[in-house]
Amino acid sequence: xxxxxxRIEQFKQFRQPLELVxxxxxxxxxxxxxxSGKSTIVRAIRAAFFERYRSSSVKELQPWGDGGASxxxxxxxxxxxxxxxxxxxxxxxKRCRLQVDALALENDDAEQRLCELLGFQLAQRGESKPEHxxxxxxxxxxxGGSHQIRDEVQHATDHLRTALQGSLGEVxxxxxxxxxxxxxxxxxxxxxxxxxxxRGPYLDALxxxxxLQAALQDTQQRLAxxxxxxxxxxxxxxxIALDEAERPWEPxxxxxxxxxxxxxxxxxxxxQLQRQREQLAPLxxxxxxxxxxxxxxAQQQRAxxxxxxxxxxxxxxxxxxxxxxxPARRRAQDARQAxxxxxxLLERVRAQQWRASLRREQDAAAQRVRTLDTALAEAxxxxxxxxxxxxxxxxxxxDAAQLKELRALEQRWRxxxxxxxxxxxxxxxxxxxxxxxxxxDGEPLEGKGGRLLLQPAVLELPGFGQVTVTPGGADLExxxxxxxxxxxxLEALRRRxxxxxxxxxxxxxxxxxxxxxxxxxxxxxLAQLAPxxxxxxxxxxxxxxxxxxxxxxxxxxxxxxxxxxxxxPLAQAExxxxxxxxxxxxxxxxxxxxxxxxxxxxxxxxxxxxxREALRLALESEEARQALERAQAERLALLRQREDLExxxxxxxxxxxxxxxxxxxxxVLRLSRSAEVAYQQYQERxxxREALxxxxxxxxxxxxxxxxxxxxxxxxxxxxHCGELQRRAQALDLLLNLLNEKRRxxxxxxxxxxxxxxxxxxxxxxxxxxxELDETLMPGPLRREGNGSLDGEGGSFEQLSFGAREQMGxxxxxxxxxxLKEAGxxxxxLLDDALxxxxxxxxxxxxxxxxxxxxxxQILVFSCHPEAxxxxxxxxxxxxALRRGS
Numbered sequence: 001x002x003x004x005x006x007r008i009e010q011f012k013q014f015r016q017p018l019e020l021v022x023x024x025x026x027x028x029x030x031x032x033x034x035x036s037g038k039s040t041i042v043r044a045i046r047a048a049f050f051e052r053y054r055s056s057s058v059k060e061l062q063p064w065g066d067g068g069a070s071x072x073x074x075x076x077x078x079x080x081x082x083x084x085x086x087x088x089x090x091x092x093x094k095r096c097r098l099q100v101d102a103l104a105l106e107n108d109d110a111e112q113r114l115c116e117l118l119g120f121q122l123a124q125r126g127e128s129k130p131e132h133x134x135x136x137x138x139x140x141x142x143x144g145g146s147h148q149i150r151d152e153v154q155h156a157t158d159h160l161r162t163a164l165q166g167s168l169g170e171v172x173x174x175x176x177x178x179x180x181x182x183x184x185x186x187x188x189x190x191x192x193x194x195x196x197x198x199r200g201p202y203l204d205a206l207x208x209x210x211x212l213q214a215a216l217q218d219t220q221q222r223l224a225x226x227x228x229x230x231x232x233x234x235x236x237x238x239x240i241a242l243d244e245a246e247r248p249w250e251p252x253x254x255x256x257x258x259x260x261x262x263x264x265x266x267x268x269x270x271x272q273l274q275r276q277r278e279q280l281a282p283l284x285x286x287x288x289x290x291x292x293x294x295x296x297x298a299q300q301q302r303a304x305x306x307x308x309x310x311x312x313x314x315x316x317x318x319x320x321x322x323x324x325x326x327p328a329r330r331r332a333q334d335a336r337q338a339x340x341x342x343x344x345l346l347e348r349v350r351a352q353q354w355r356a357s358l359r360r361e362q363d364a365a366a367q368r369v370r371t372l373d374t375a376l377a378e379a380x381x382x383x384x385x386x387x388x389x390x391x392x393x394x395x396x397x398x399d400a401a402q403l404k405e406l407r408a409l410e411q412r413w414r415x416x417x418x419x420x421x422x423x424x425x426x427x428x429x430x431x432x433x434x435x436x437x438x439x440x441d442g443e444p445l446e447g448k449g450g451r452l453l454l455q456p457a458v459l460e461l462p463g464f465g466q467v468t469v470t471p472g473g474a475d476l477e478x479x480x481x482x483x484x485x486x487x488x489x490l491e492a493l494r495r496r497x498x499x500x501x502x503x504x505x506x507x508x509x510x511x512x513x514x515x516x517x518x519x520x521x522x523x524x525x526l527a528q529l530a531p532x533x534x535x536x537x538x539x540x541x542x543x544x545x546x547x548x549x550x551x552x553x554x555x556x557x558x559x560x561x562x563x564x565x566x567x568x569p570l571a572q573a574e575x576x577x578x579x580x581x582x583x584x585x586x587x588x589x590x591x592x593x594x595x596x597x598x599x600x601x602x603x604x605x606x607x608x609x610x611x612r613e614a615l616r617l618a619l620e621s622e623e624a625r626q627a628l629e630r631a632q633a634e635r636l637a638l639l640r641q642r643e644d645l646e647x648x649x650x651x652x653x654x655x656x657x658x659x660x661x662x663x664x665x666x667x668v669l670r671l672s673r674s675a676e677v678a679y680q681q682y683q684e685r686x687x688x689r690e691a692l693x694x695x696x697x698x699x700x701x702x703x704x705x706x707x708x709x710x711x712x713x714x715x716x717x718x719x720x721h722c723g724e725l726q727r728r729a730q731a732l733d734l735l736l737n738l739l740n741e742k743r744r745x746x747x748x749x750x751x752x753x754x755x756x757x758x759x760x761x762x763x764x765x766x767x768x769x770x771x772e773l774d775e776t777l778m779p780g781p782l783r784r785e786g787n788g789s790l791d792g793e794g795g796s797f798e799q800l801s802f803g804a805r806e807q808m809g810x811x812x813x814x815x816x817x818x819x820l821k822e823a824g825x826x827x828x829x830l831l832d833d834a835l836x837x838x839x840x841x842x843x844x845x846x847x848x849x850x851x852x853x854x855x856x857x858q859i860l861v862f863s864c865h866p867e868a869x870x871x872x873x874x875x876x877x878x879x880x881a882l883r884r885g886s
Contacts, residue, residue: 001118001826002858005076008044010069011061013037018883024874026854031866032879038862039143041879042832048073048088049114049136050128053096053107057127061090068092079117079826086114118826119156131155135820139813140830149779149809156816180739187732190725196733202725209718216711223708226696233692240685249678256671263664266656273652276645283642290635297619297628304615311608318601325598328591335584342573342580349573355558362551365544372541379529379537386522393515398508402497409490410502416483425453425471436462757818761811764852765845771808779812803837807846810834814853821856829859836865847872 002025009017014037020030032038043061051058061071070092076085085099098110105113111122120134130137130151138149138156190202198206428450431437437444439460440451459467499505530537568576618624755773762769769784782800800808810831817827835846850859851873863869866876 001077001079001828003045003075003077003828003860005074006041006045007072007074008041009072010063010066011044011047011071011073012040012063014040014883015063015066015069016883020877020882023858023860025858027850027872027874028858028860029869029872029874029876030860030862030879031869031876032864034864036864036879037883038864038879039832042140042142042830042862044073045075045830046128046133046136046140047071047090048075048086049118050120050122050133051088051090052111052122052128053088053090054094055090055123055127058090077828080824086110134158135816135825136828139817139827141810141813141832141834143832148805149812153812153816180736183732183736183739187729187736190729191733198729202722202729205718205722205725209715209722212711212715212718216708216715219708219711229692229696233689233696236685236689236692240682240689243678243682243685249675249682252671252675252678256668256675259664259667259671262659263661263668266659266661266664269652269656270661273649273656276649276652280642280645280649283638283645287635287638287642290631290638293631294628294635297624300615300619304612304619307608307612307615311605311612314601314604314608318598318605321594321598321601325591325594328587328594332584332587332591335580335587339577339580339584342577345568346570346573346577349567349570351558352567353570355555358551358555358558362548362555365548365551369541369544369548372537372544375529376534376537376541379526379534382522382526382529383534386519386526389515389519389522393512393519396508396512396515398497398499398505398512400509402493403505403509406490406493406497406499406502406505409486409493413483413486413490416479416486420476420479420483424476425469427451427453427457427459427469438462753822754815754819757815758812760818761814761849761853764849765807765811765842779808782808803839803842806835806837807842810846811849814849814857817853817857827857829853829857831859831861833863834861843868844871 003023004021005023006020007017008014013035018037018041020041030038030041047058047061051061058071059067062069070089072087072089074085074087076083078084082101087095087097089095096107096110098105098113100113115121118134118136120136121132123129123132132155133140133152134156138152189200191197192199427440429438429445430448431446437446439445441457442460453469453471456468456470459469461467494500494505497505499508567573758771758773758779762771766782766784769782771779771782773779782804813829817829820827835843838846847869850861853859861869861872869876
C-alpha cells in the first residue's frame, strides 16, 4: 500500500485545510515541535479508516471551541494495482465515499470494503477501540506505544493467521480448524475447558444418578423402618395387655396412702410437742424477772459503797478548785490591761499610716489629672483634624464603581477612536516643485505631510482638475456615530463626577484612599487617647479634681500627727494586739474554767450526798427485806416446775425421732412418683401404639416394595447413561488432545515464514541473538549468546528494558509487515515519535533496519527530534512549513 496524498480540514487544531502530497513510496520523515500537529495527522489517518462516518462519538475531532465544524479527511493511495481515493466527513455533514479506479462506493459499503482490504473491524457503537484495529493497529504505532505489542498482536492474530495460511498452499484449507472447533465444542459440552470436570448433560446425568441413588437408599431405609415398626407394634400391644391386667400403679398408690397416714400422725404429735415447748418461755421469763430483783438488791449494796467513795472524792475536788480560782482571776485582769494598751498603740499607728496613704492617693490623682490634661489637649486637636479630614473626604468622594464605569467608557472611546483611525483613509504627500500647490478642501498642501480623512474631501490639482476622496463608507459612518455616542456618555459621566479627565478621577480616588487611611489612623489614635470619647475623658478629669479636694478634707479631719517618731510598724502593732488579746482570752478562759470547776465540784458533793442517803434509806427499809425473801422463794419453785416439763418434752421428742419422719416423707414422694411413672408408661405405650398403627397404615398405602423395584430399574438406566456419557467425554477429550498436537505442529510450520523475517531484523539489532514465537504469533523470550553460553538479557518480552521493548516491538511489526507483503496484503507503517528511549548505538541500528524495510514498505515517521533522524537518508518535511504553505 502506497499513500500518495492526505488532506484534512476542520480537524482538531487544523481549522484550515492541510495537505500532504508527493509522498515517497519508501521513507517519509515529518518533523515539528510538540503540539505542531504530528499526532493529529496520525489521528486523521486512523479516523479515516477506523471511525464510522455516522458516529456521534468523535466530537473530539472538532477544532477546539467549534461545535459546528465537520472534520474531513481525504486520502489517495494505491495497492494491488488499483488506485483508491477515500473521502470521509464526520458529525455535521456525515459522508463516506471510496473511489476504486472507476468504481465508486458510498457510506457503509465503502467502509466495509476498507475493512476487508486492510484487515480490521468497525465498532458497532461508539468510538473505535484498539480491539477493532486488526492489522493497521499492529503496524501503526501511536505516540508512546511502541514498547507495547502483546495486545496489538492478539487483536491482529486472526488476520495474521489468514495471511500465513495464504502463503502456504498446502495448509490453506480451514477444514482442520472447523473439525477442531467442532470437537472442542462437543467436548466442552461434557467437560470444563480447564480442569476437565463434568458439565452440561454429563453433569446433569451424574446428578440424576446421585439423586436416584439417594432416593433408592431413602426407600430402603423407609422399608426397614416399616418392618421395625411392625415388630415394635406387637411388643407394645403385649406390654399394654400386661399393664391392663396387673395395673402396677395401684399398689404404689395404696402404699403411699399408708405412709401418708403415719406421717400425718407424727406431724400431729410434733405440733403438740411444740405447744408444750411454748410453755417453757413464760416460766423462763418469770424466773429471769425474779433473778433480776435479787441481782438488783445486790447491785444496790455495791452501789452504796461506791457512793460513799464518790462523796469523799467530790469533797477533795471542791477544796482544790477553791484554791485555784483566785490566781486565775488576777492573771485575767493583768492580761486585760495589756490588751487595752496594745489597742491604743495600734490606733496611733493606723492613724499615722492612713494619713500617709491619703497623701499618696492625693499625689497619684494629681499626676493623673496632669496626664489627662495632656491627653485631652491631644484628643481635642485630633478631633478637630478628624472633622476637617472627613469634610475633605466628603468633598473628594468618588465611588469605585463610578471610577470603574469611567475607565470602561474611556476604554470604549479609545477603542472606537482606534477603529475609526484604522478604517479612515490616510492621505500623505510630498511635493518638490515650486508651482501652484494642490489644495485639500481649499487648504494648500505644501512640502511633506499627511492627513487622516474621516469624511469626504476634495483634492484640487492645479492644471489637472480635482479628486473627491470618500473614506471608509458605511462602516466609518457607523464608527463615527458610535464614537459620538461614546464621547457623549463619557462627557456626561465626567460632568456628573466633576472631573475633566480620567487621570483627575484617578487622582481624586487615590486622594480619597489616602484621606480614608489618615482618618483611620486618627480614629485609632483618638481611640487610644479617649477610648470612651472626649466627654468621658473630660468627666474623668473633673472627677479626679473632686477626689483631690475630698482627700484634702479627710487629711485635715485627721488628728494631729504624733510627735513620737518611734512608733512600731503597723504589722508589729497588730501582732502585739493579737498576742495581748490571745493572752487575755487564755487567762479569762482559765479563770472561767477555775470558776466552773469549783461550781462543778460543789454540785458533785451535793449530788453524792443525796444519792448516798437515798440508797441507804431504801436498803435499810422492812419492805425491801421482805421483797427480797419473797423473790428468792418464788424463783426456787419455778425452777423445779421447769425441770419437770423439760423431762416430759425430751421423752416425747425421742418417740417422734424414733419414727423417722424424714424417711416417711421420702416414702410418700417415692411411692407417688412410682405410681405416676407406671401410669404414664401405660399411657405412652397406648399413644405409641396409635402412632405406629397410623404410620404403618400410611407406609402400607405407599407401596414401598413396588417403589423400591421401580427405583432400582431407574438407577440402572441412569448408570448406563452416565457410562455412555463418560466414554463419549473421554473419547472427545482424547481426540481434542490429538488434534491440538497436530495443530501445534501445523502452527510451527505456519510460524516459519514470520520467524524468518523476524530473524532478519534481529540479526541487525542484536547479533547472535534468537527469539521464538508462541502460538499467538507473539515474540517470546529474547536469548543472546556469547562465547557459547547465555550472556546478558533473557526472559519474557515484558522483562526487557523500556528501550529494548521499543526496539523489539518495532522490528516485530516490520516482520509482520514483511509477512503480509508476501501474502499480497497491503501494508503501511506509521511511527509517531517512536524509539525516543533508544541510545545512539541502538538508534543507528534501527535506522539501518528502517531503511532496509522501506525498500518493501511505505513508512511515515513523525518526530519532534529532527536532529536524531538526519542520517535516515531522506529529507525531513516540517509540519509548520506545510501549515504555512497551506
